[in-house]
Amino acid sequence: MVKGSNTLLPPLDGHLSAQPFINNCYSEMCMSTPAVAPQHHGPKIGWIVASIFIVADMVGGGVVAMPVAFKQSGLVMGIVFMIGIAAIFEYTGYQLGVVWCTLMERNPHIGVCRKPFPEMAKRCMGRRMQFFTSALGNFTLFGISVVYLLLSANILQYFVTRFADVKISPCVVIVALAFIILPFTLLRSPGEFWVVIVFAMFTTVIAVLCILVGISMDLSLCKPEADYSDVTPDSMILSLGIFLFAFSGHFVFPTIEADMENPREFSKSVLVGFVGVVLLYMPLSVLAYIVYGTSMHDSVIYSIQTPWLQLCANLMIAMHCILTLVIVINPLNQEIEHYLKVSHSKLLLETIPKFEN
Numbered sequence: 001m002v003k004g005s006n007t008l009l010p011p012l013d014g015h016l017s018a019q020p021f022i023n024n025c026y027s028e029m030c031m032s033t034p035a036v037a038p039q040h041h042g043p044k045i046g047w048i049v050a051s052i053f054i055v056a057d058m059v060g061g062g063v064v065a066m067p068v069a070f071k072q073s074g075l076v077m078g079i080v081f082m083i084g085i086a087a088i089f090e091y092t093g094y095q096l097g098v099v100w101c102t103l104m105e106r107n108p109h110i111g112v113c114r115k116p117f118p119e120m121a122k123r124c125m126g127r128r129m130q131f132f133t134s135a136l137g138n139f140t141l142f143g144i145s146v147v148y149l150l151l152s153a154n155i156l157q158y159f160v161t162r163f164a165d166v167k168i169s170p171c172v173v174i175v176a177l178a179f180i181i182l183p184f185t186l187l188r189s190p191g192e193f194w195v196v197i198v199f200a201m202f203t204t205v206i207a208v209l210c211i212l213v214g215i216s217m218d219l220s221l222c223k224p225e226a227d228y229s230d231v232t233p234d235s236m237i238l239s240l241g242i243f244l245f246a247f248s249g250h251f252v253f254p255t256i257e258a259d260m261e262n263p264r265e266f267s268k269s270v271l272v273g274f275v276g277v278v279l280l281y282m283p284l285s286v287l288a289y290i291v292y293g294t295s296m297h298d299s300v301i302y303s304i305q306t307p308w309l310q311l312c313a314n315l316m317i318a319m320h321c322i323l324t325l326v327i328v329i330n331p332l333n334q335e336i337e338h339y340l341k342v343s344h345s346k347l348l349l350e351t352i353p354k355f356e357n
Contacts, residue, residue: 044259044260044261045194045256045259045260045261046260046261046265047260047262047265047266047268047269047272048269048272049194049197049198050256050257050260050265050266050269050273051268051269051270051272051273051276052194052197052198052201052273053194053197053252053256053269053273053327054093054249054253054256054269054270054273054274054276054277055201055204055273055276055277055280056197056198056200056201056204056320056323056324056327057249057252057253057256057324057327057328058246058247058248058249058273058277059204059246059277059280059281059320060148060204060317060320060321060324061147061148061151061245061246061317061321062242062245062246062247062277062281063204063207063208063211063280063281063284063317064211064299064300064301064317065242065245065246065299066082066242066243066246066281066284066285067284067285067288067289067292067296067300068239068242068296068298068299068300069081069239069242069243069246069285070239070285070286070288070289071289071292071293071294071296072231072235072236072238072239072242073231073235073236073239074228074231074236075228075286075289075290077231077236077239078239078285078286078289079282079286081239081240081243082243082278082281082282082285083278085240085243085244085247086247086274086277086278089247089248089250089274090270090271090274092250093250093253093270093273093274094267094270094271096117096120096250096253096254096257097253097257097263097266097267097269097270098267099120099124100116100120100254100257100258100263100266101263101264101266103119103120103123104263107123115134115255115331115334115335116254116255116257116258117133117134117137117251117254117255117331118130118131118133118134118137120254121133121134134335137251137331138331138332138335140251141251141252141328141329141331141332142329142332144328145325145328145329145332148321148322148324148325148328149174149177149178149181149321149325150174151317151318151321152177152318152319152321152322152325153170153173153174153177154170154173155314155315155317155318156173156177156318157170157173158314159311159314159315160173177322181322181325181326184196184326185325185326185329185330185333186333196323196326196327197323197324197326197327199323200319200320200323200324203316203317203319203320203323204280204316204317204320205280206312206316207312207313207316207317207320208280208284210309210312210313210316211284211288211300211301211304211309211313212283212284212287213309214304214305214306214309214310214313215284215287215288215291215292215300215303215304216287217304217305217306217309218291218292218303218304218305218306219291221305222291222292222295222303222305223290223291225295226290226291226292226293226294226295227293227294227295228289228293228294229294230294231294246277246281247274247277251331252327252328252330252331253266253270255330255331255334256269257269284300288300288303301313301314301317
């Protein structure tokens, strides 16, 4: 604030802080009143860690599904679709970052923001769009979280049945896994669990390497039998759904940016993140299509002829889905905390006894 003036001004040094500027504002999703918002601010992340968050948010199921998209679209159109969709989604992610920085500059009173995406919708298009955006995002994130939980439980149930020789119901595995993951989903914001996401990125890289090694080992055996004749215009159109799914994750982007030390650097994170995703997807998809052609299974992992590489890749994908679920469910949890008036300086778990009393 400038001396002798009641006007709030954004910083002039080019560094936009994510910290609140005053403590007397309450908005639907952004707040800085002492009753709700904290006086202590948690750790912030840099743009490199934010780019890892973006990669971990998008890859996972896309690793095993993207080669199938090439199977449906063909090699040339698959490359065109991947690069084109990645460029479009990167640009929209960049625009989201610009909008959030602009919102912070024009509303410097905004404090801790638990749902940046709906807040941007409210400021741009009104309260009705805020509710619509929030409901749509929550529905999407909940669905993705359920898919990740079911996929992980299915893989783990297979491992337990095969190696421990114990027959266990998939329903039991789902419930047990949900209880194990629950404490990690109660962490406040991305700044609190960046180590988890870095490990999720590590598991993805291992999975991709296992799949690439397995495909390379099948080159001499499977490529001579590969067929590329089933690609049709209809299958190309159907493949777009997989490409769009593999690069989805924008609803989490503002939550990541809001936890950055300098949100203006989010443009770097988006660019590096999408380049990283393409570098993971492209070699895997191209090699899988060349080796297996249209005989590829719905999951490229099950096309690999080496059993132990199948198992390793499956386990790493399961670990990635479990860890990524933490960041995917976080925006939904933050909105629940907001409506329950849970202090952002505490975990939701720490506040439960207060409601019981």
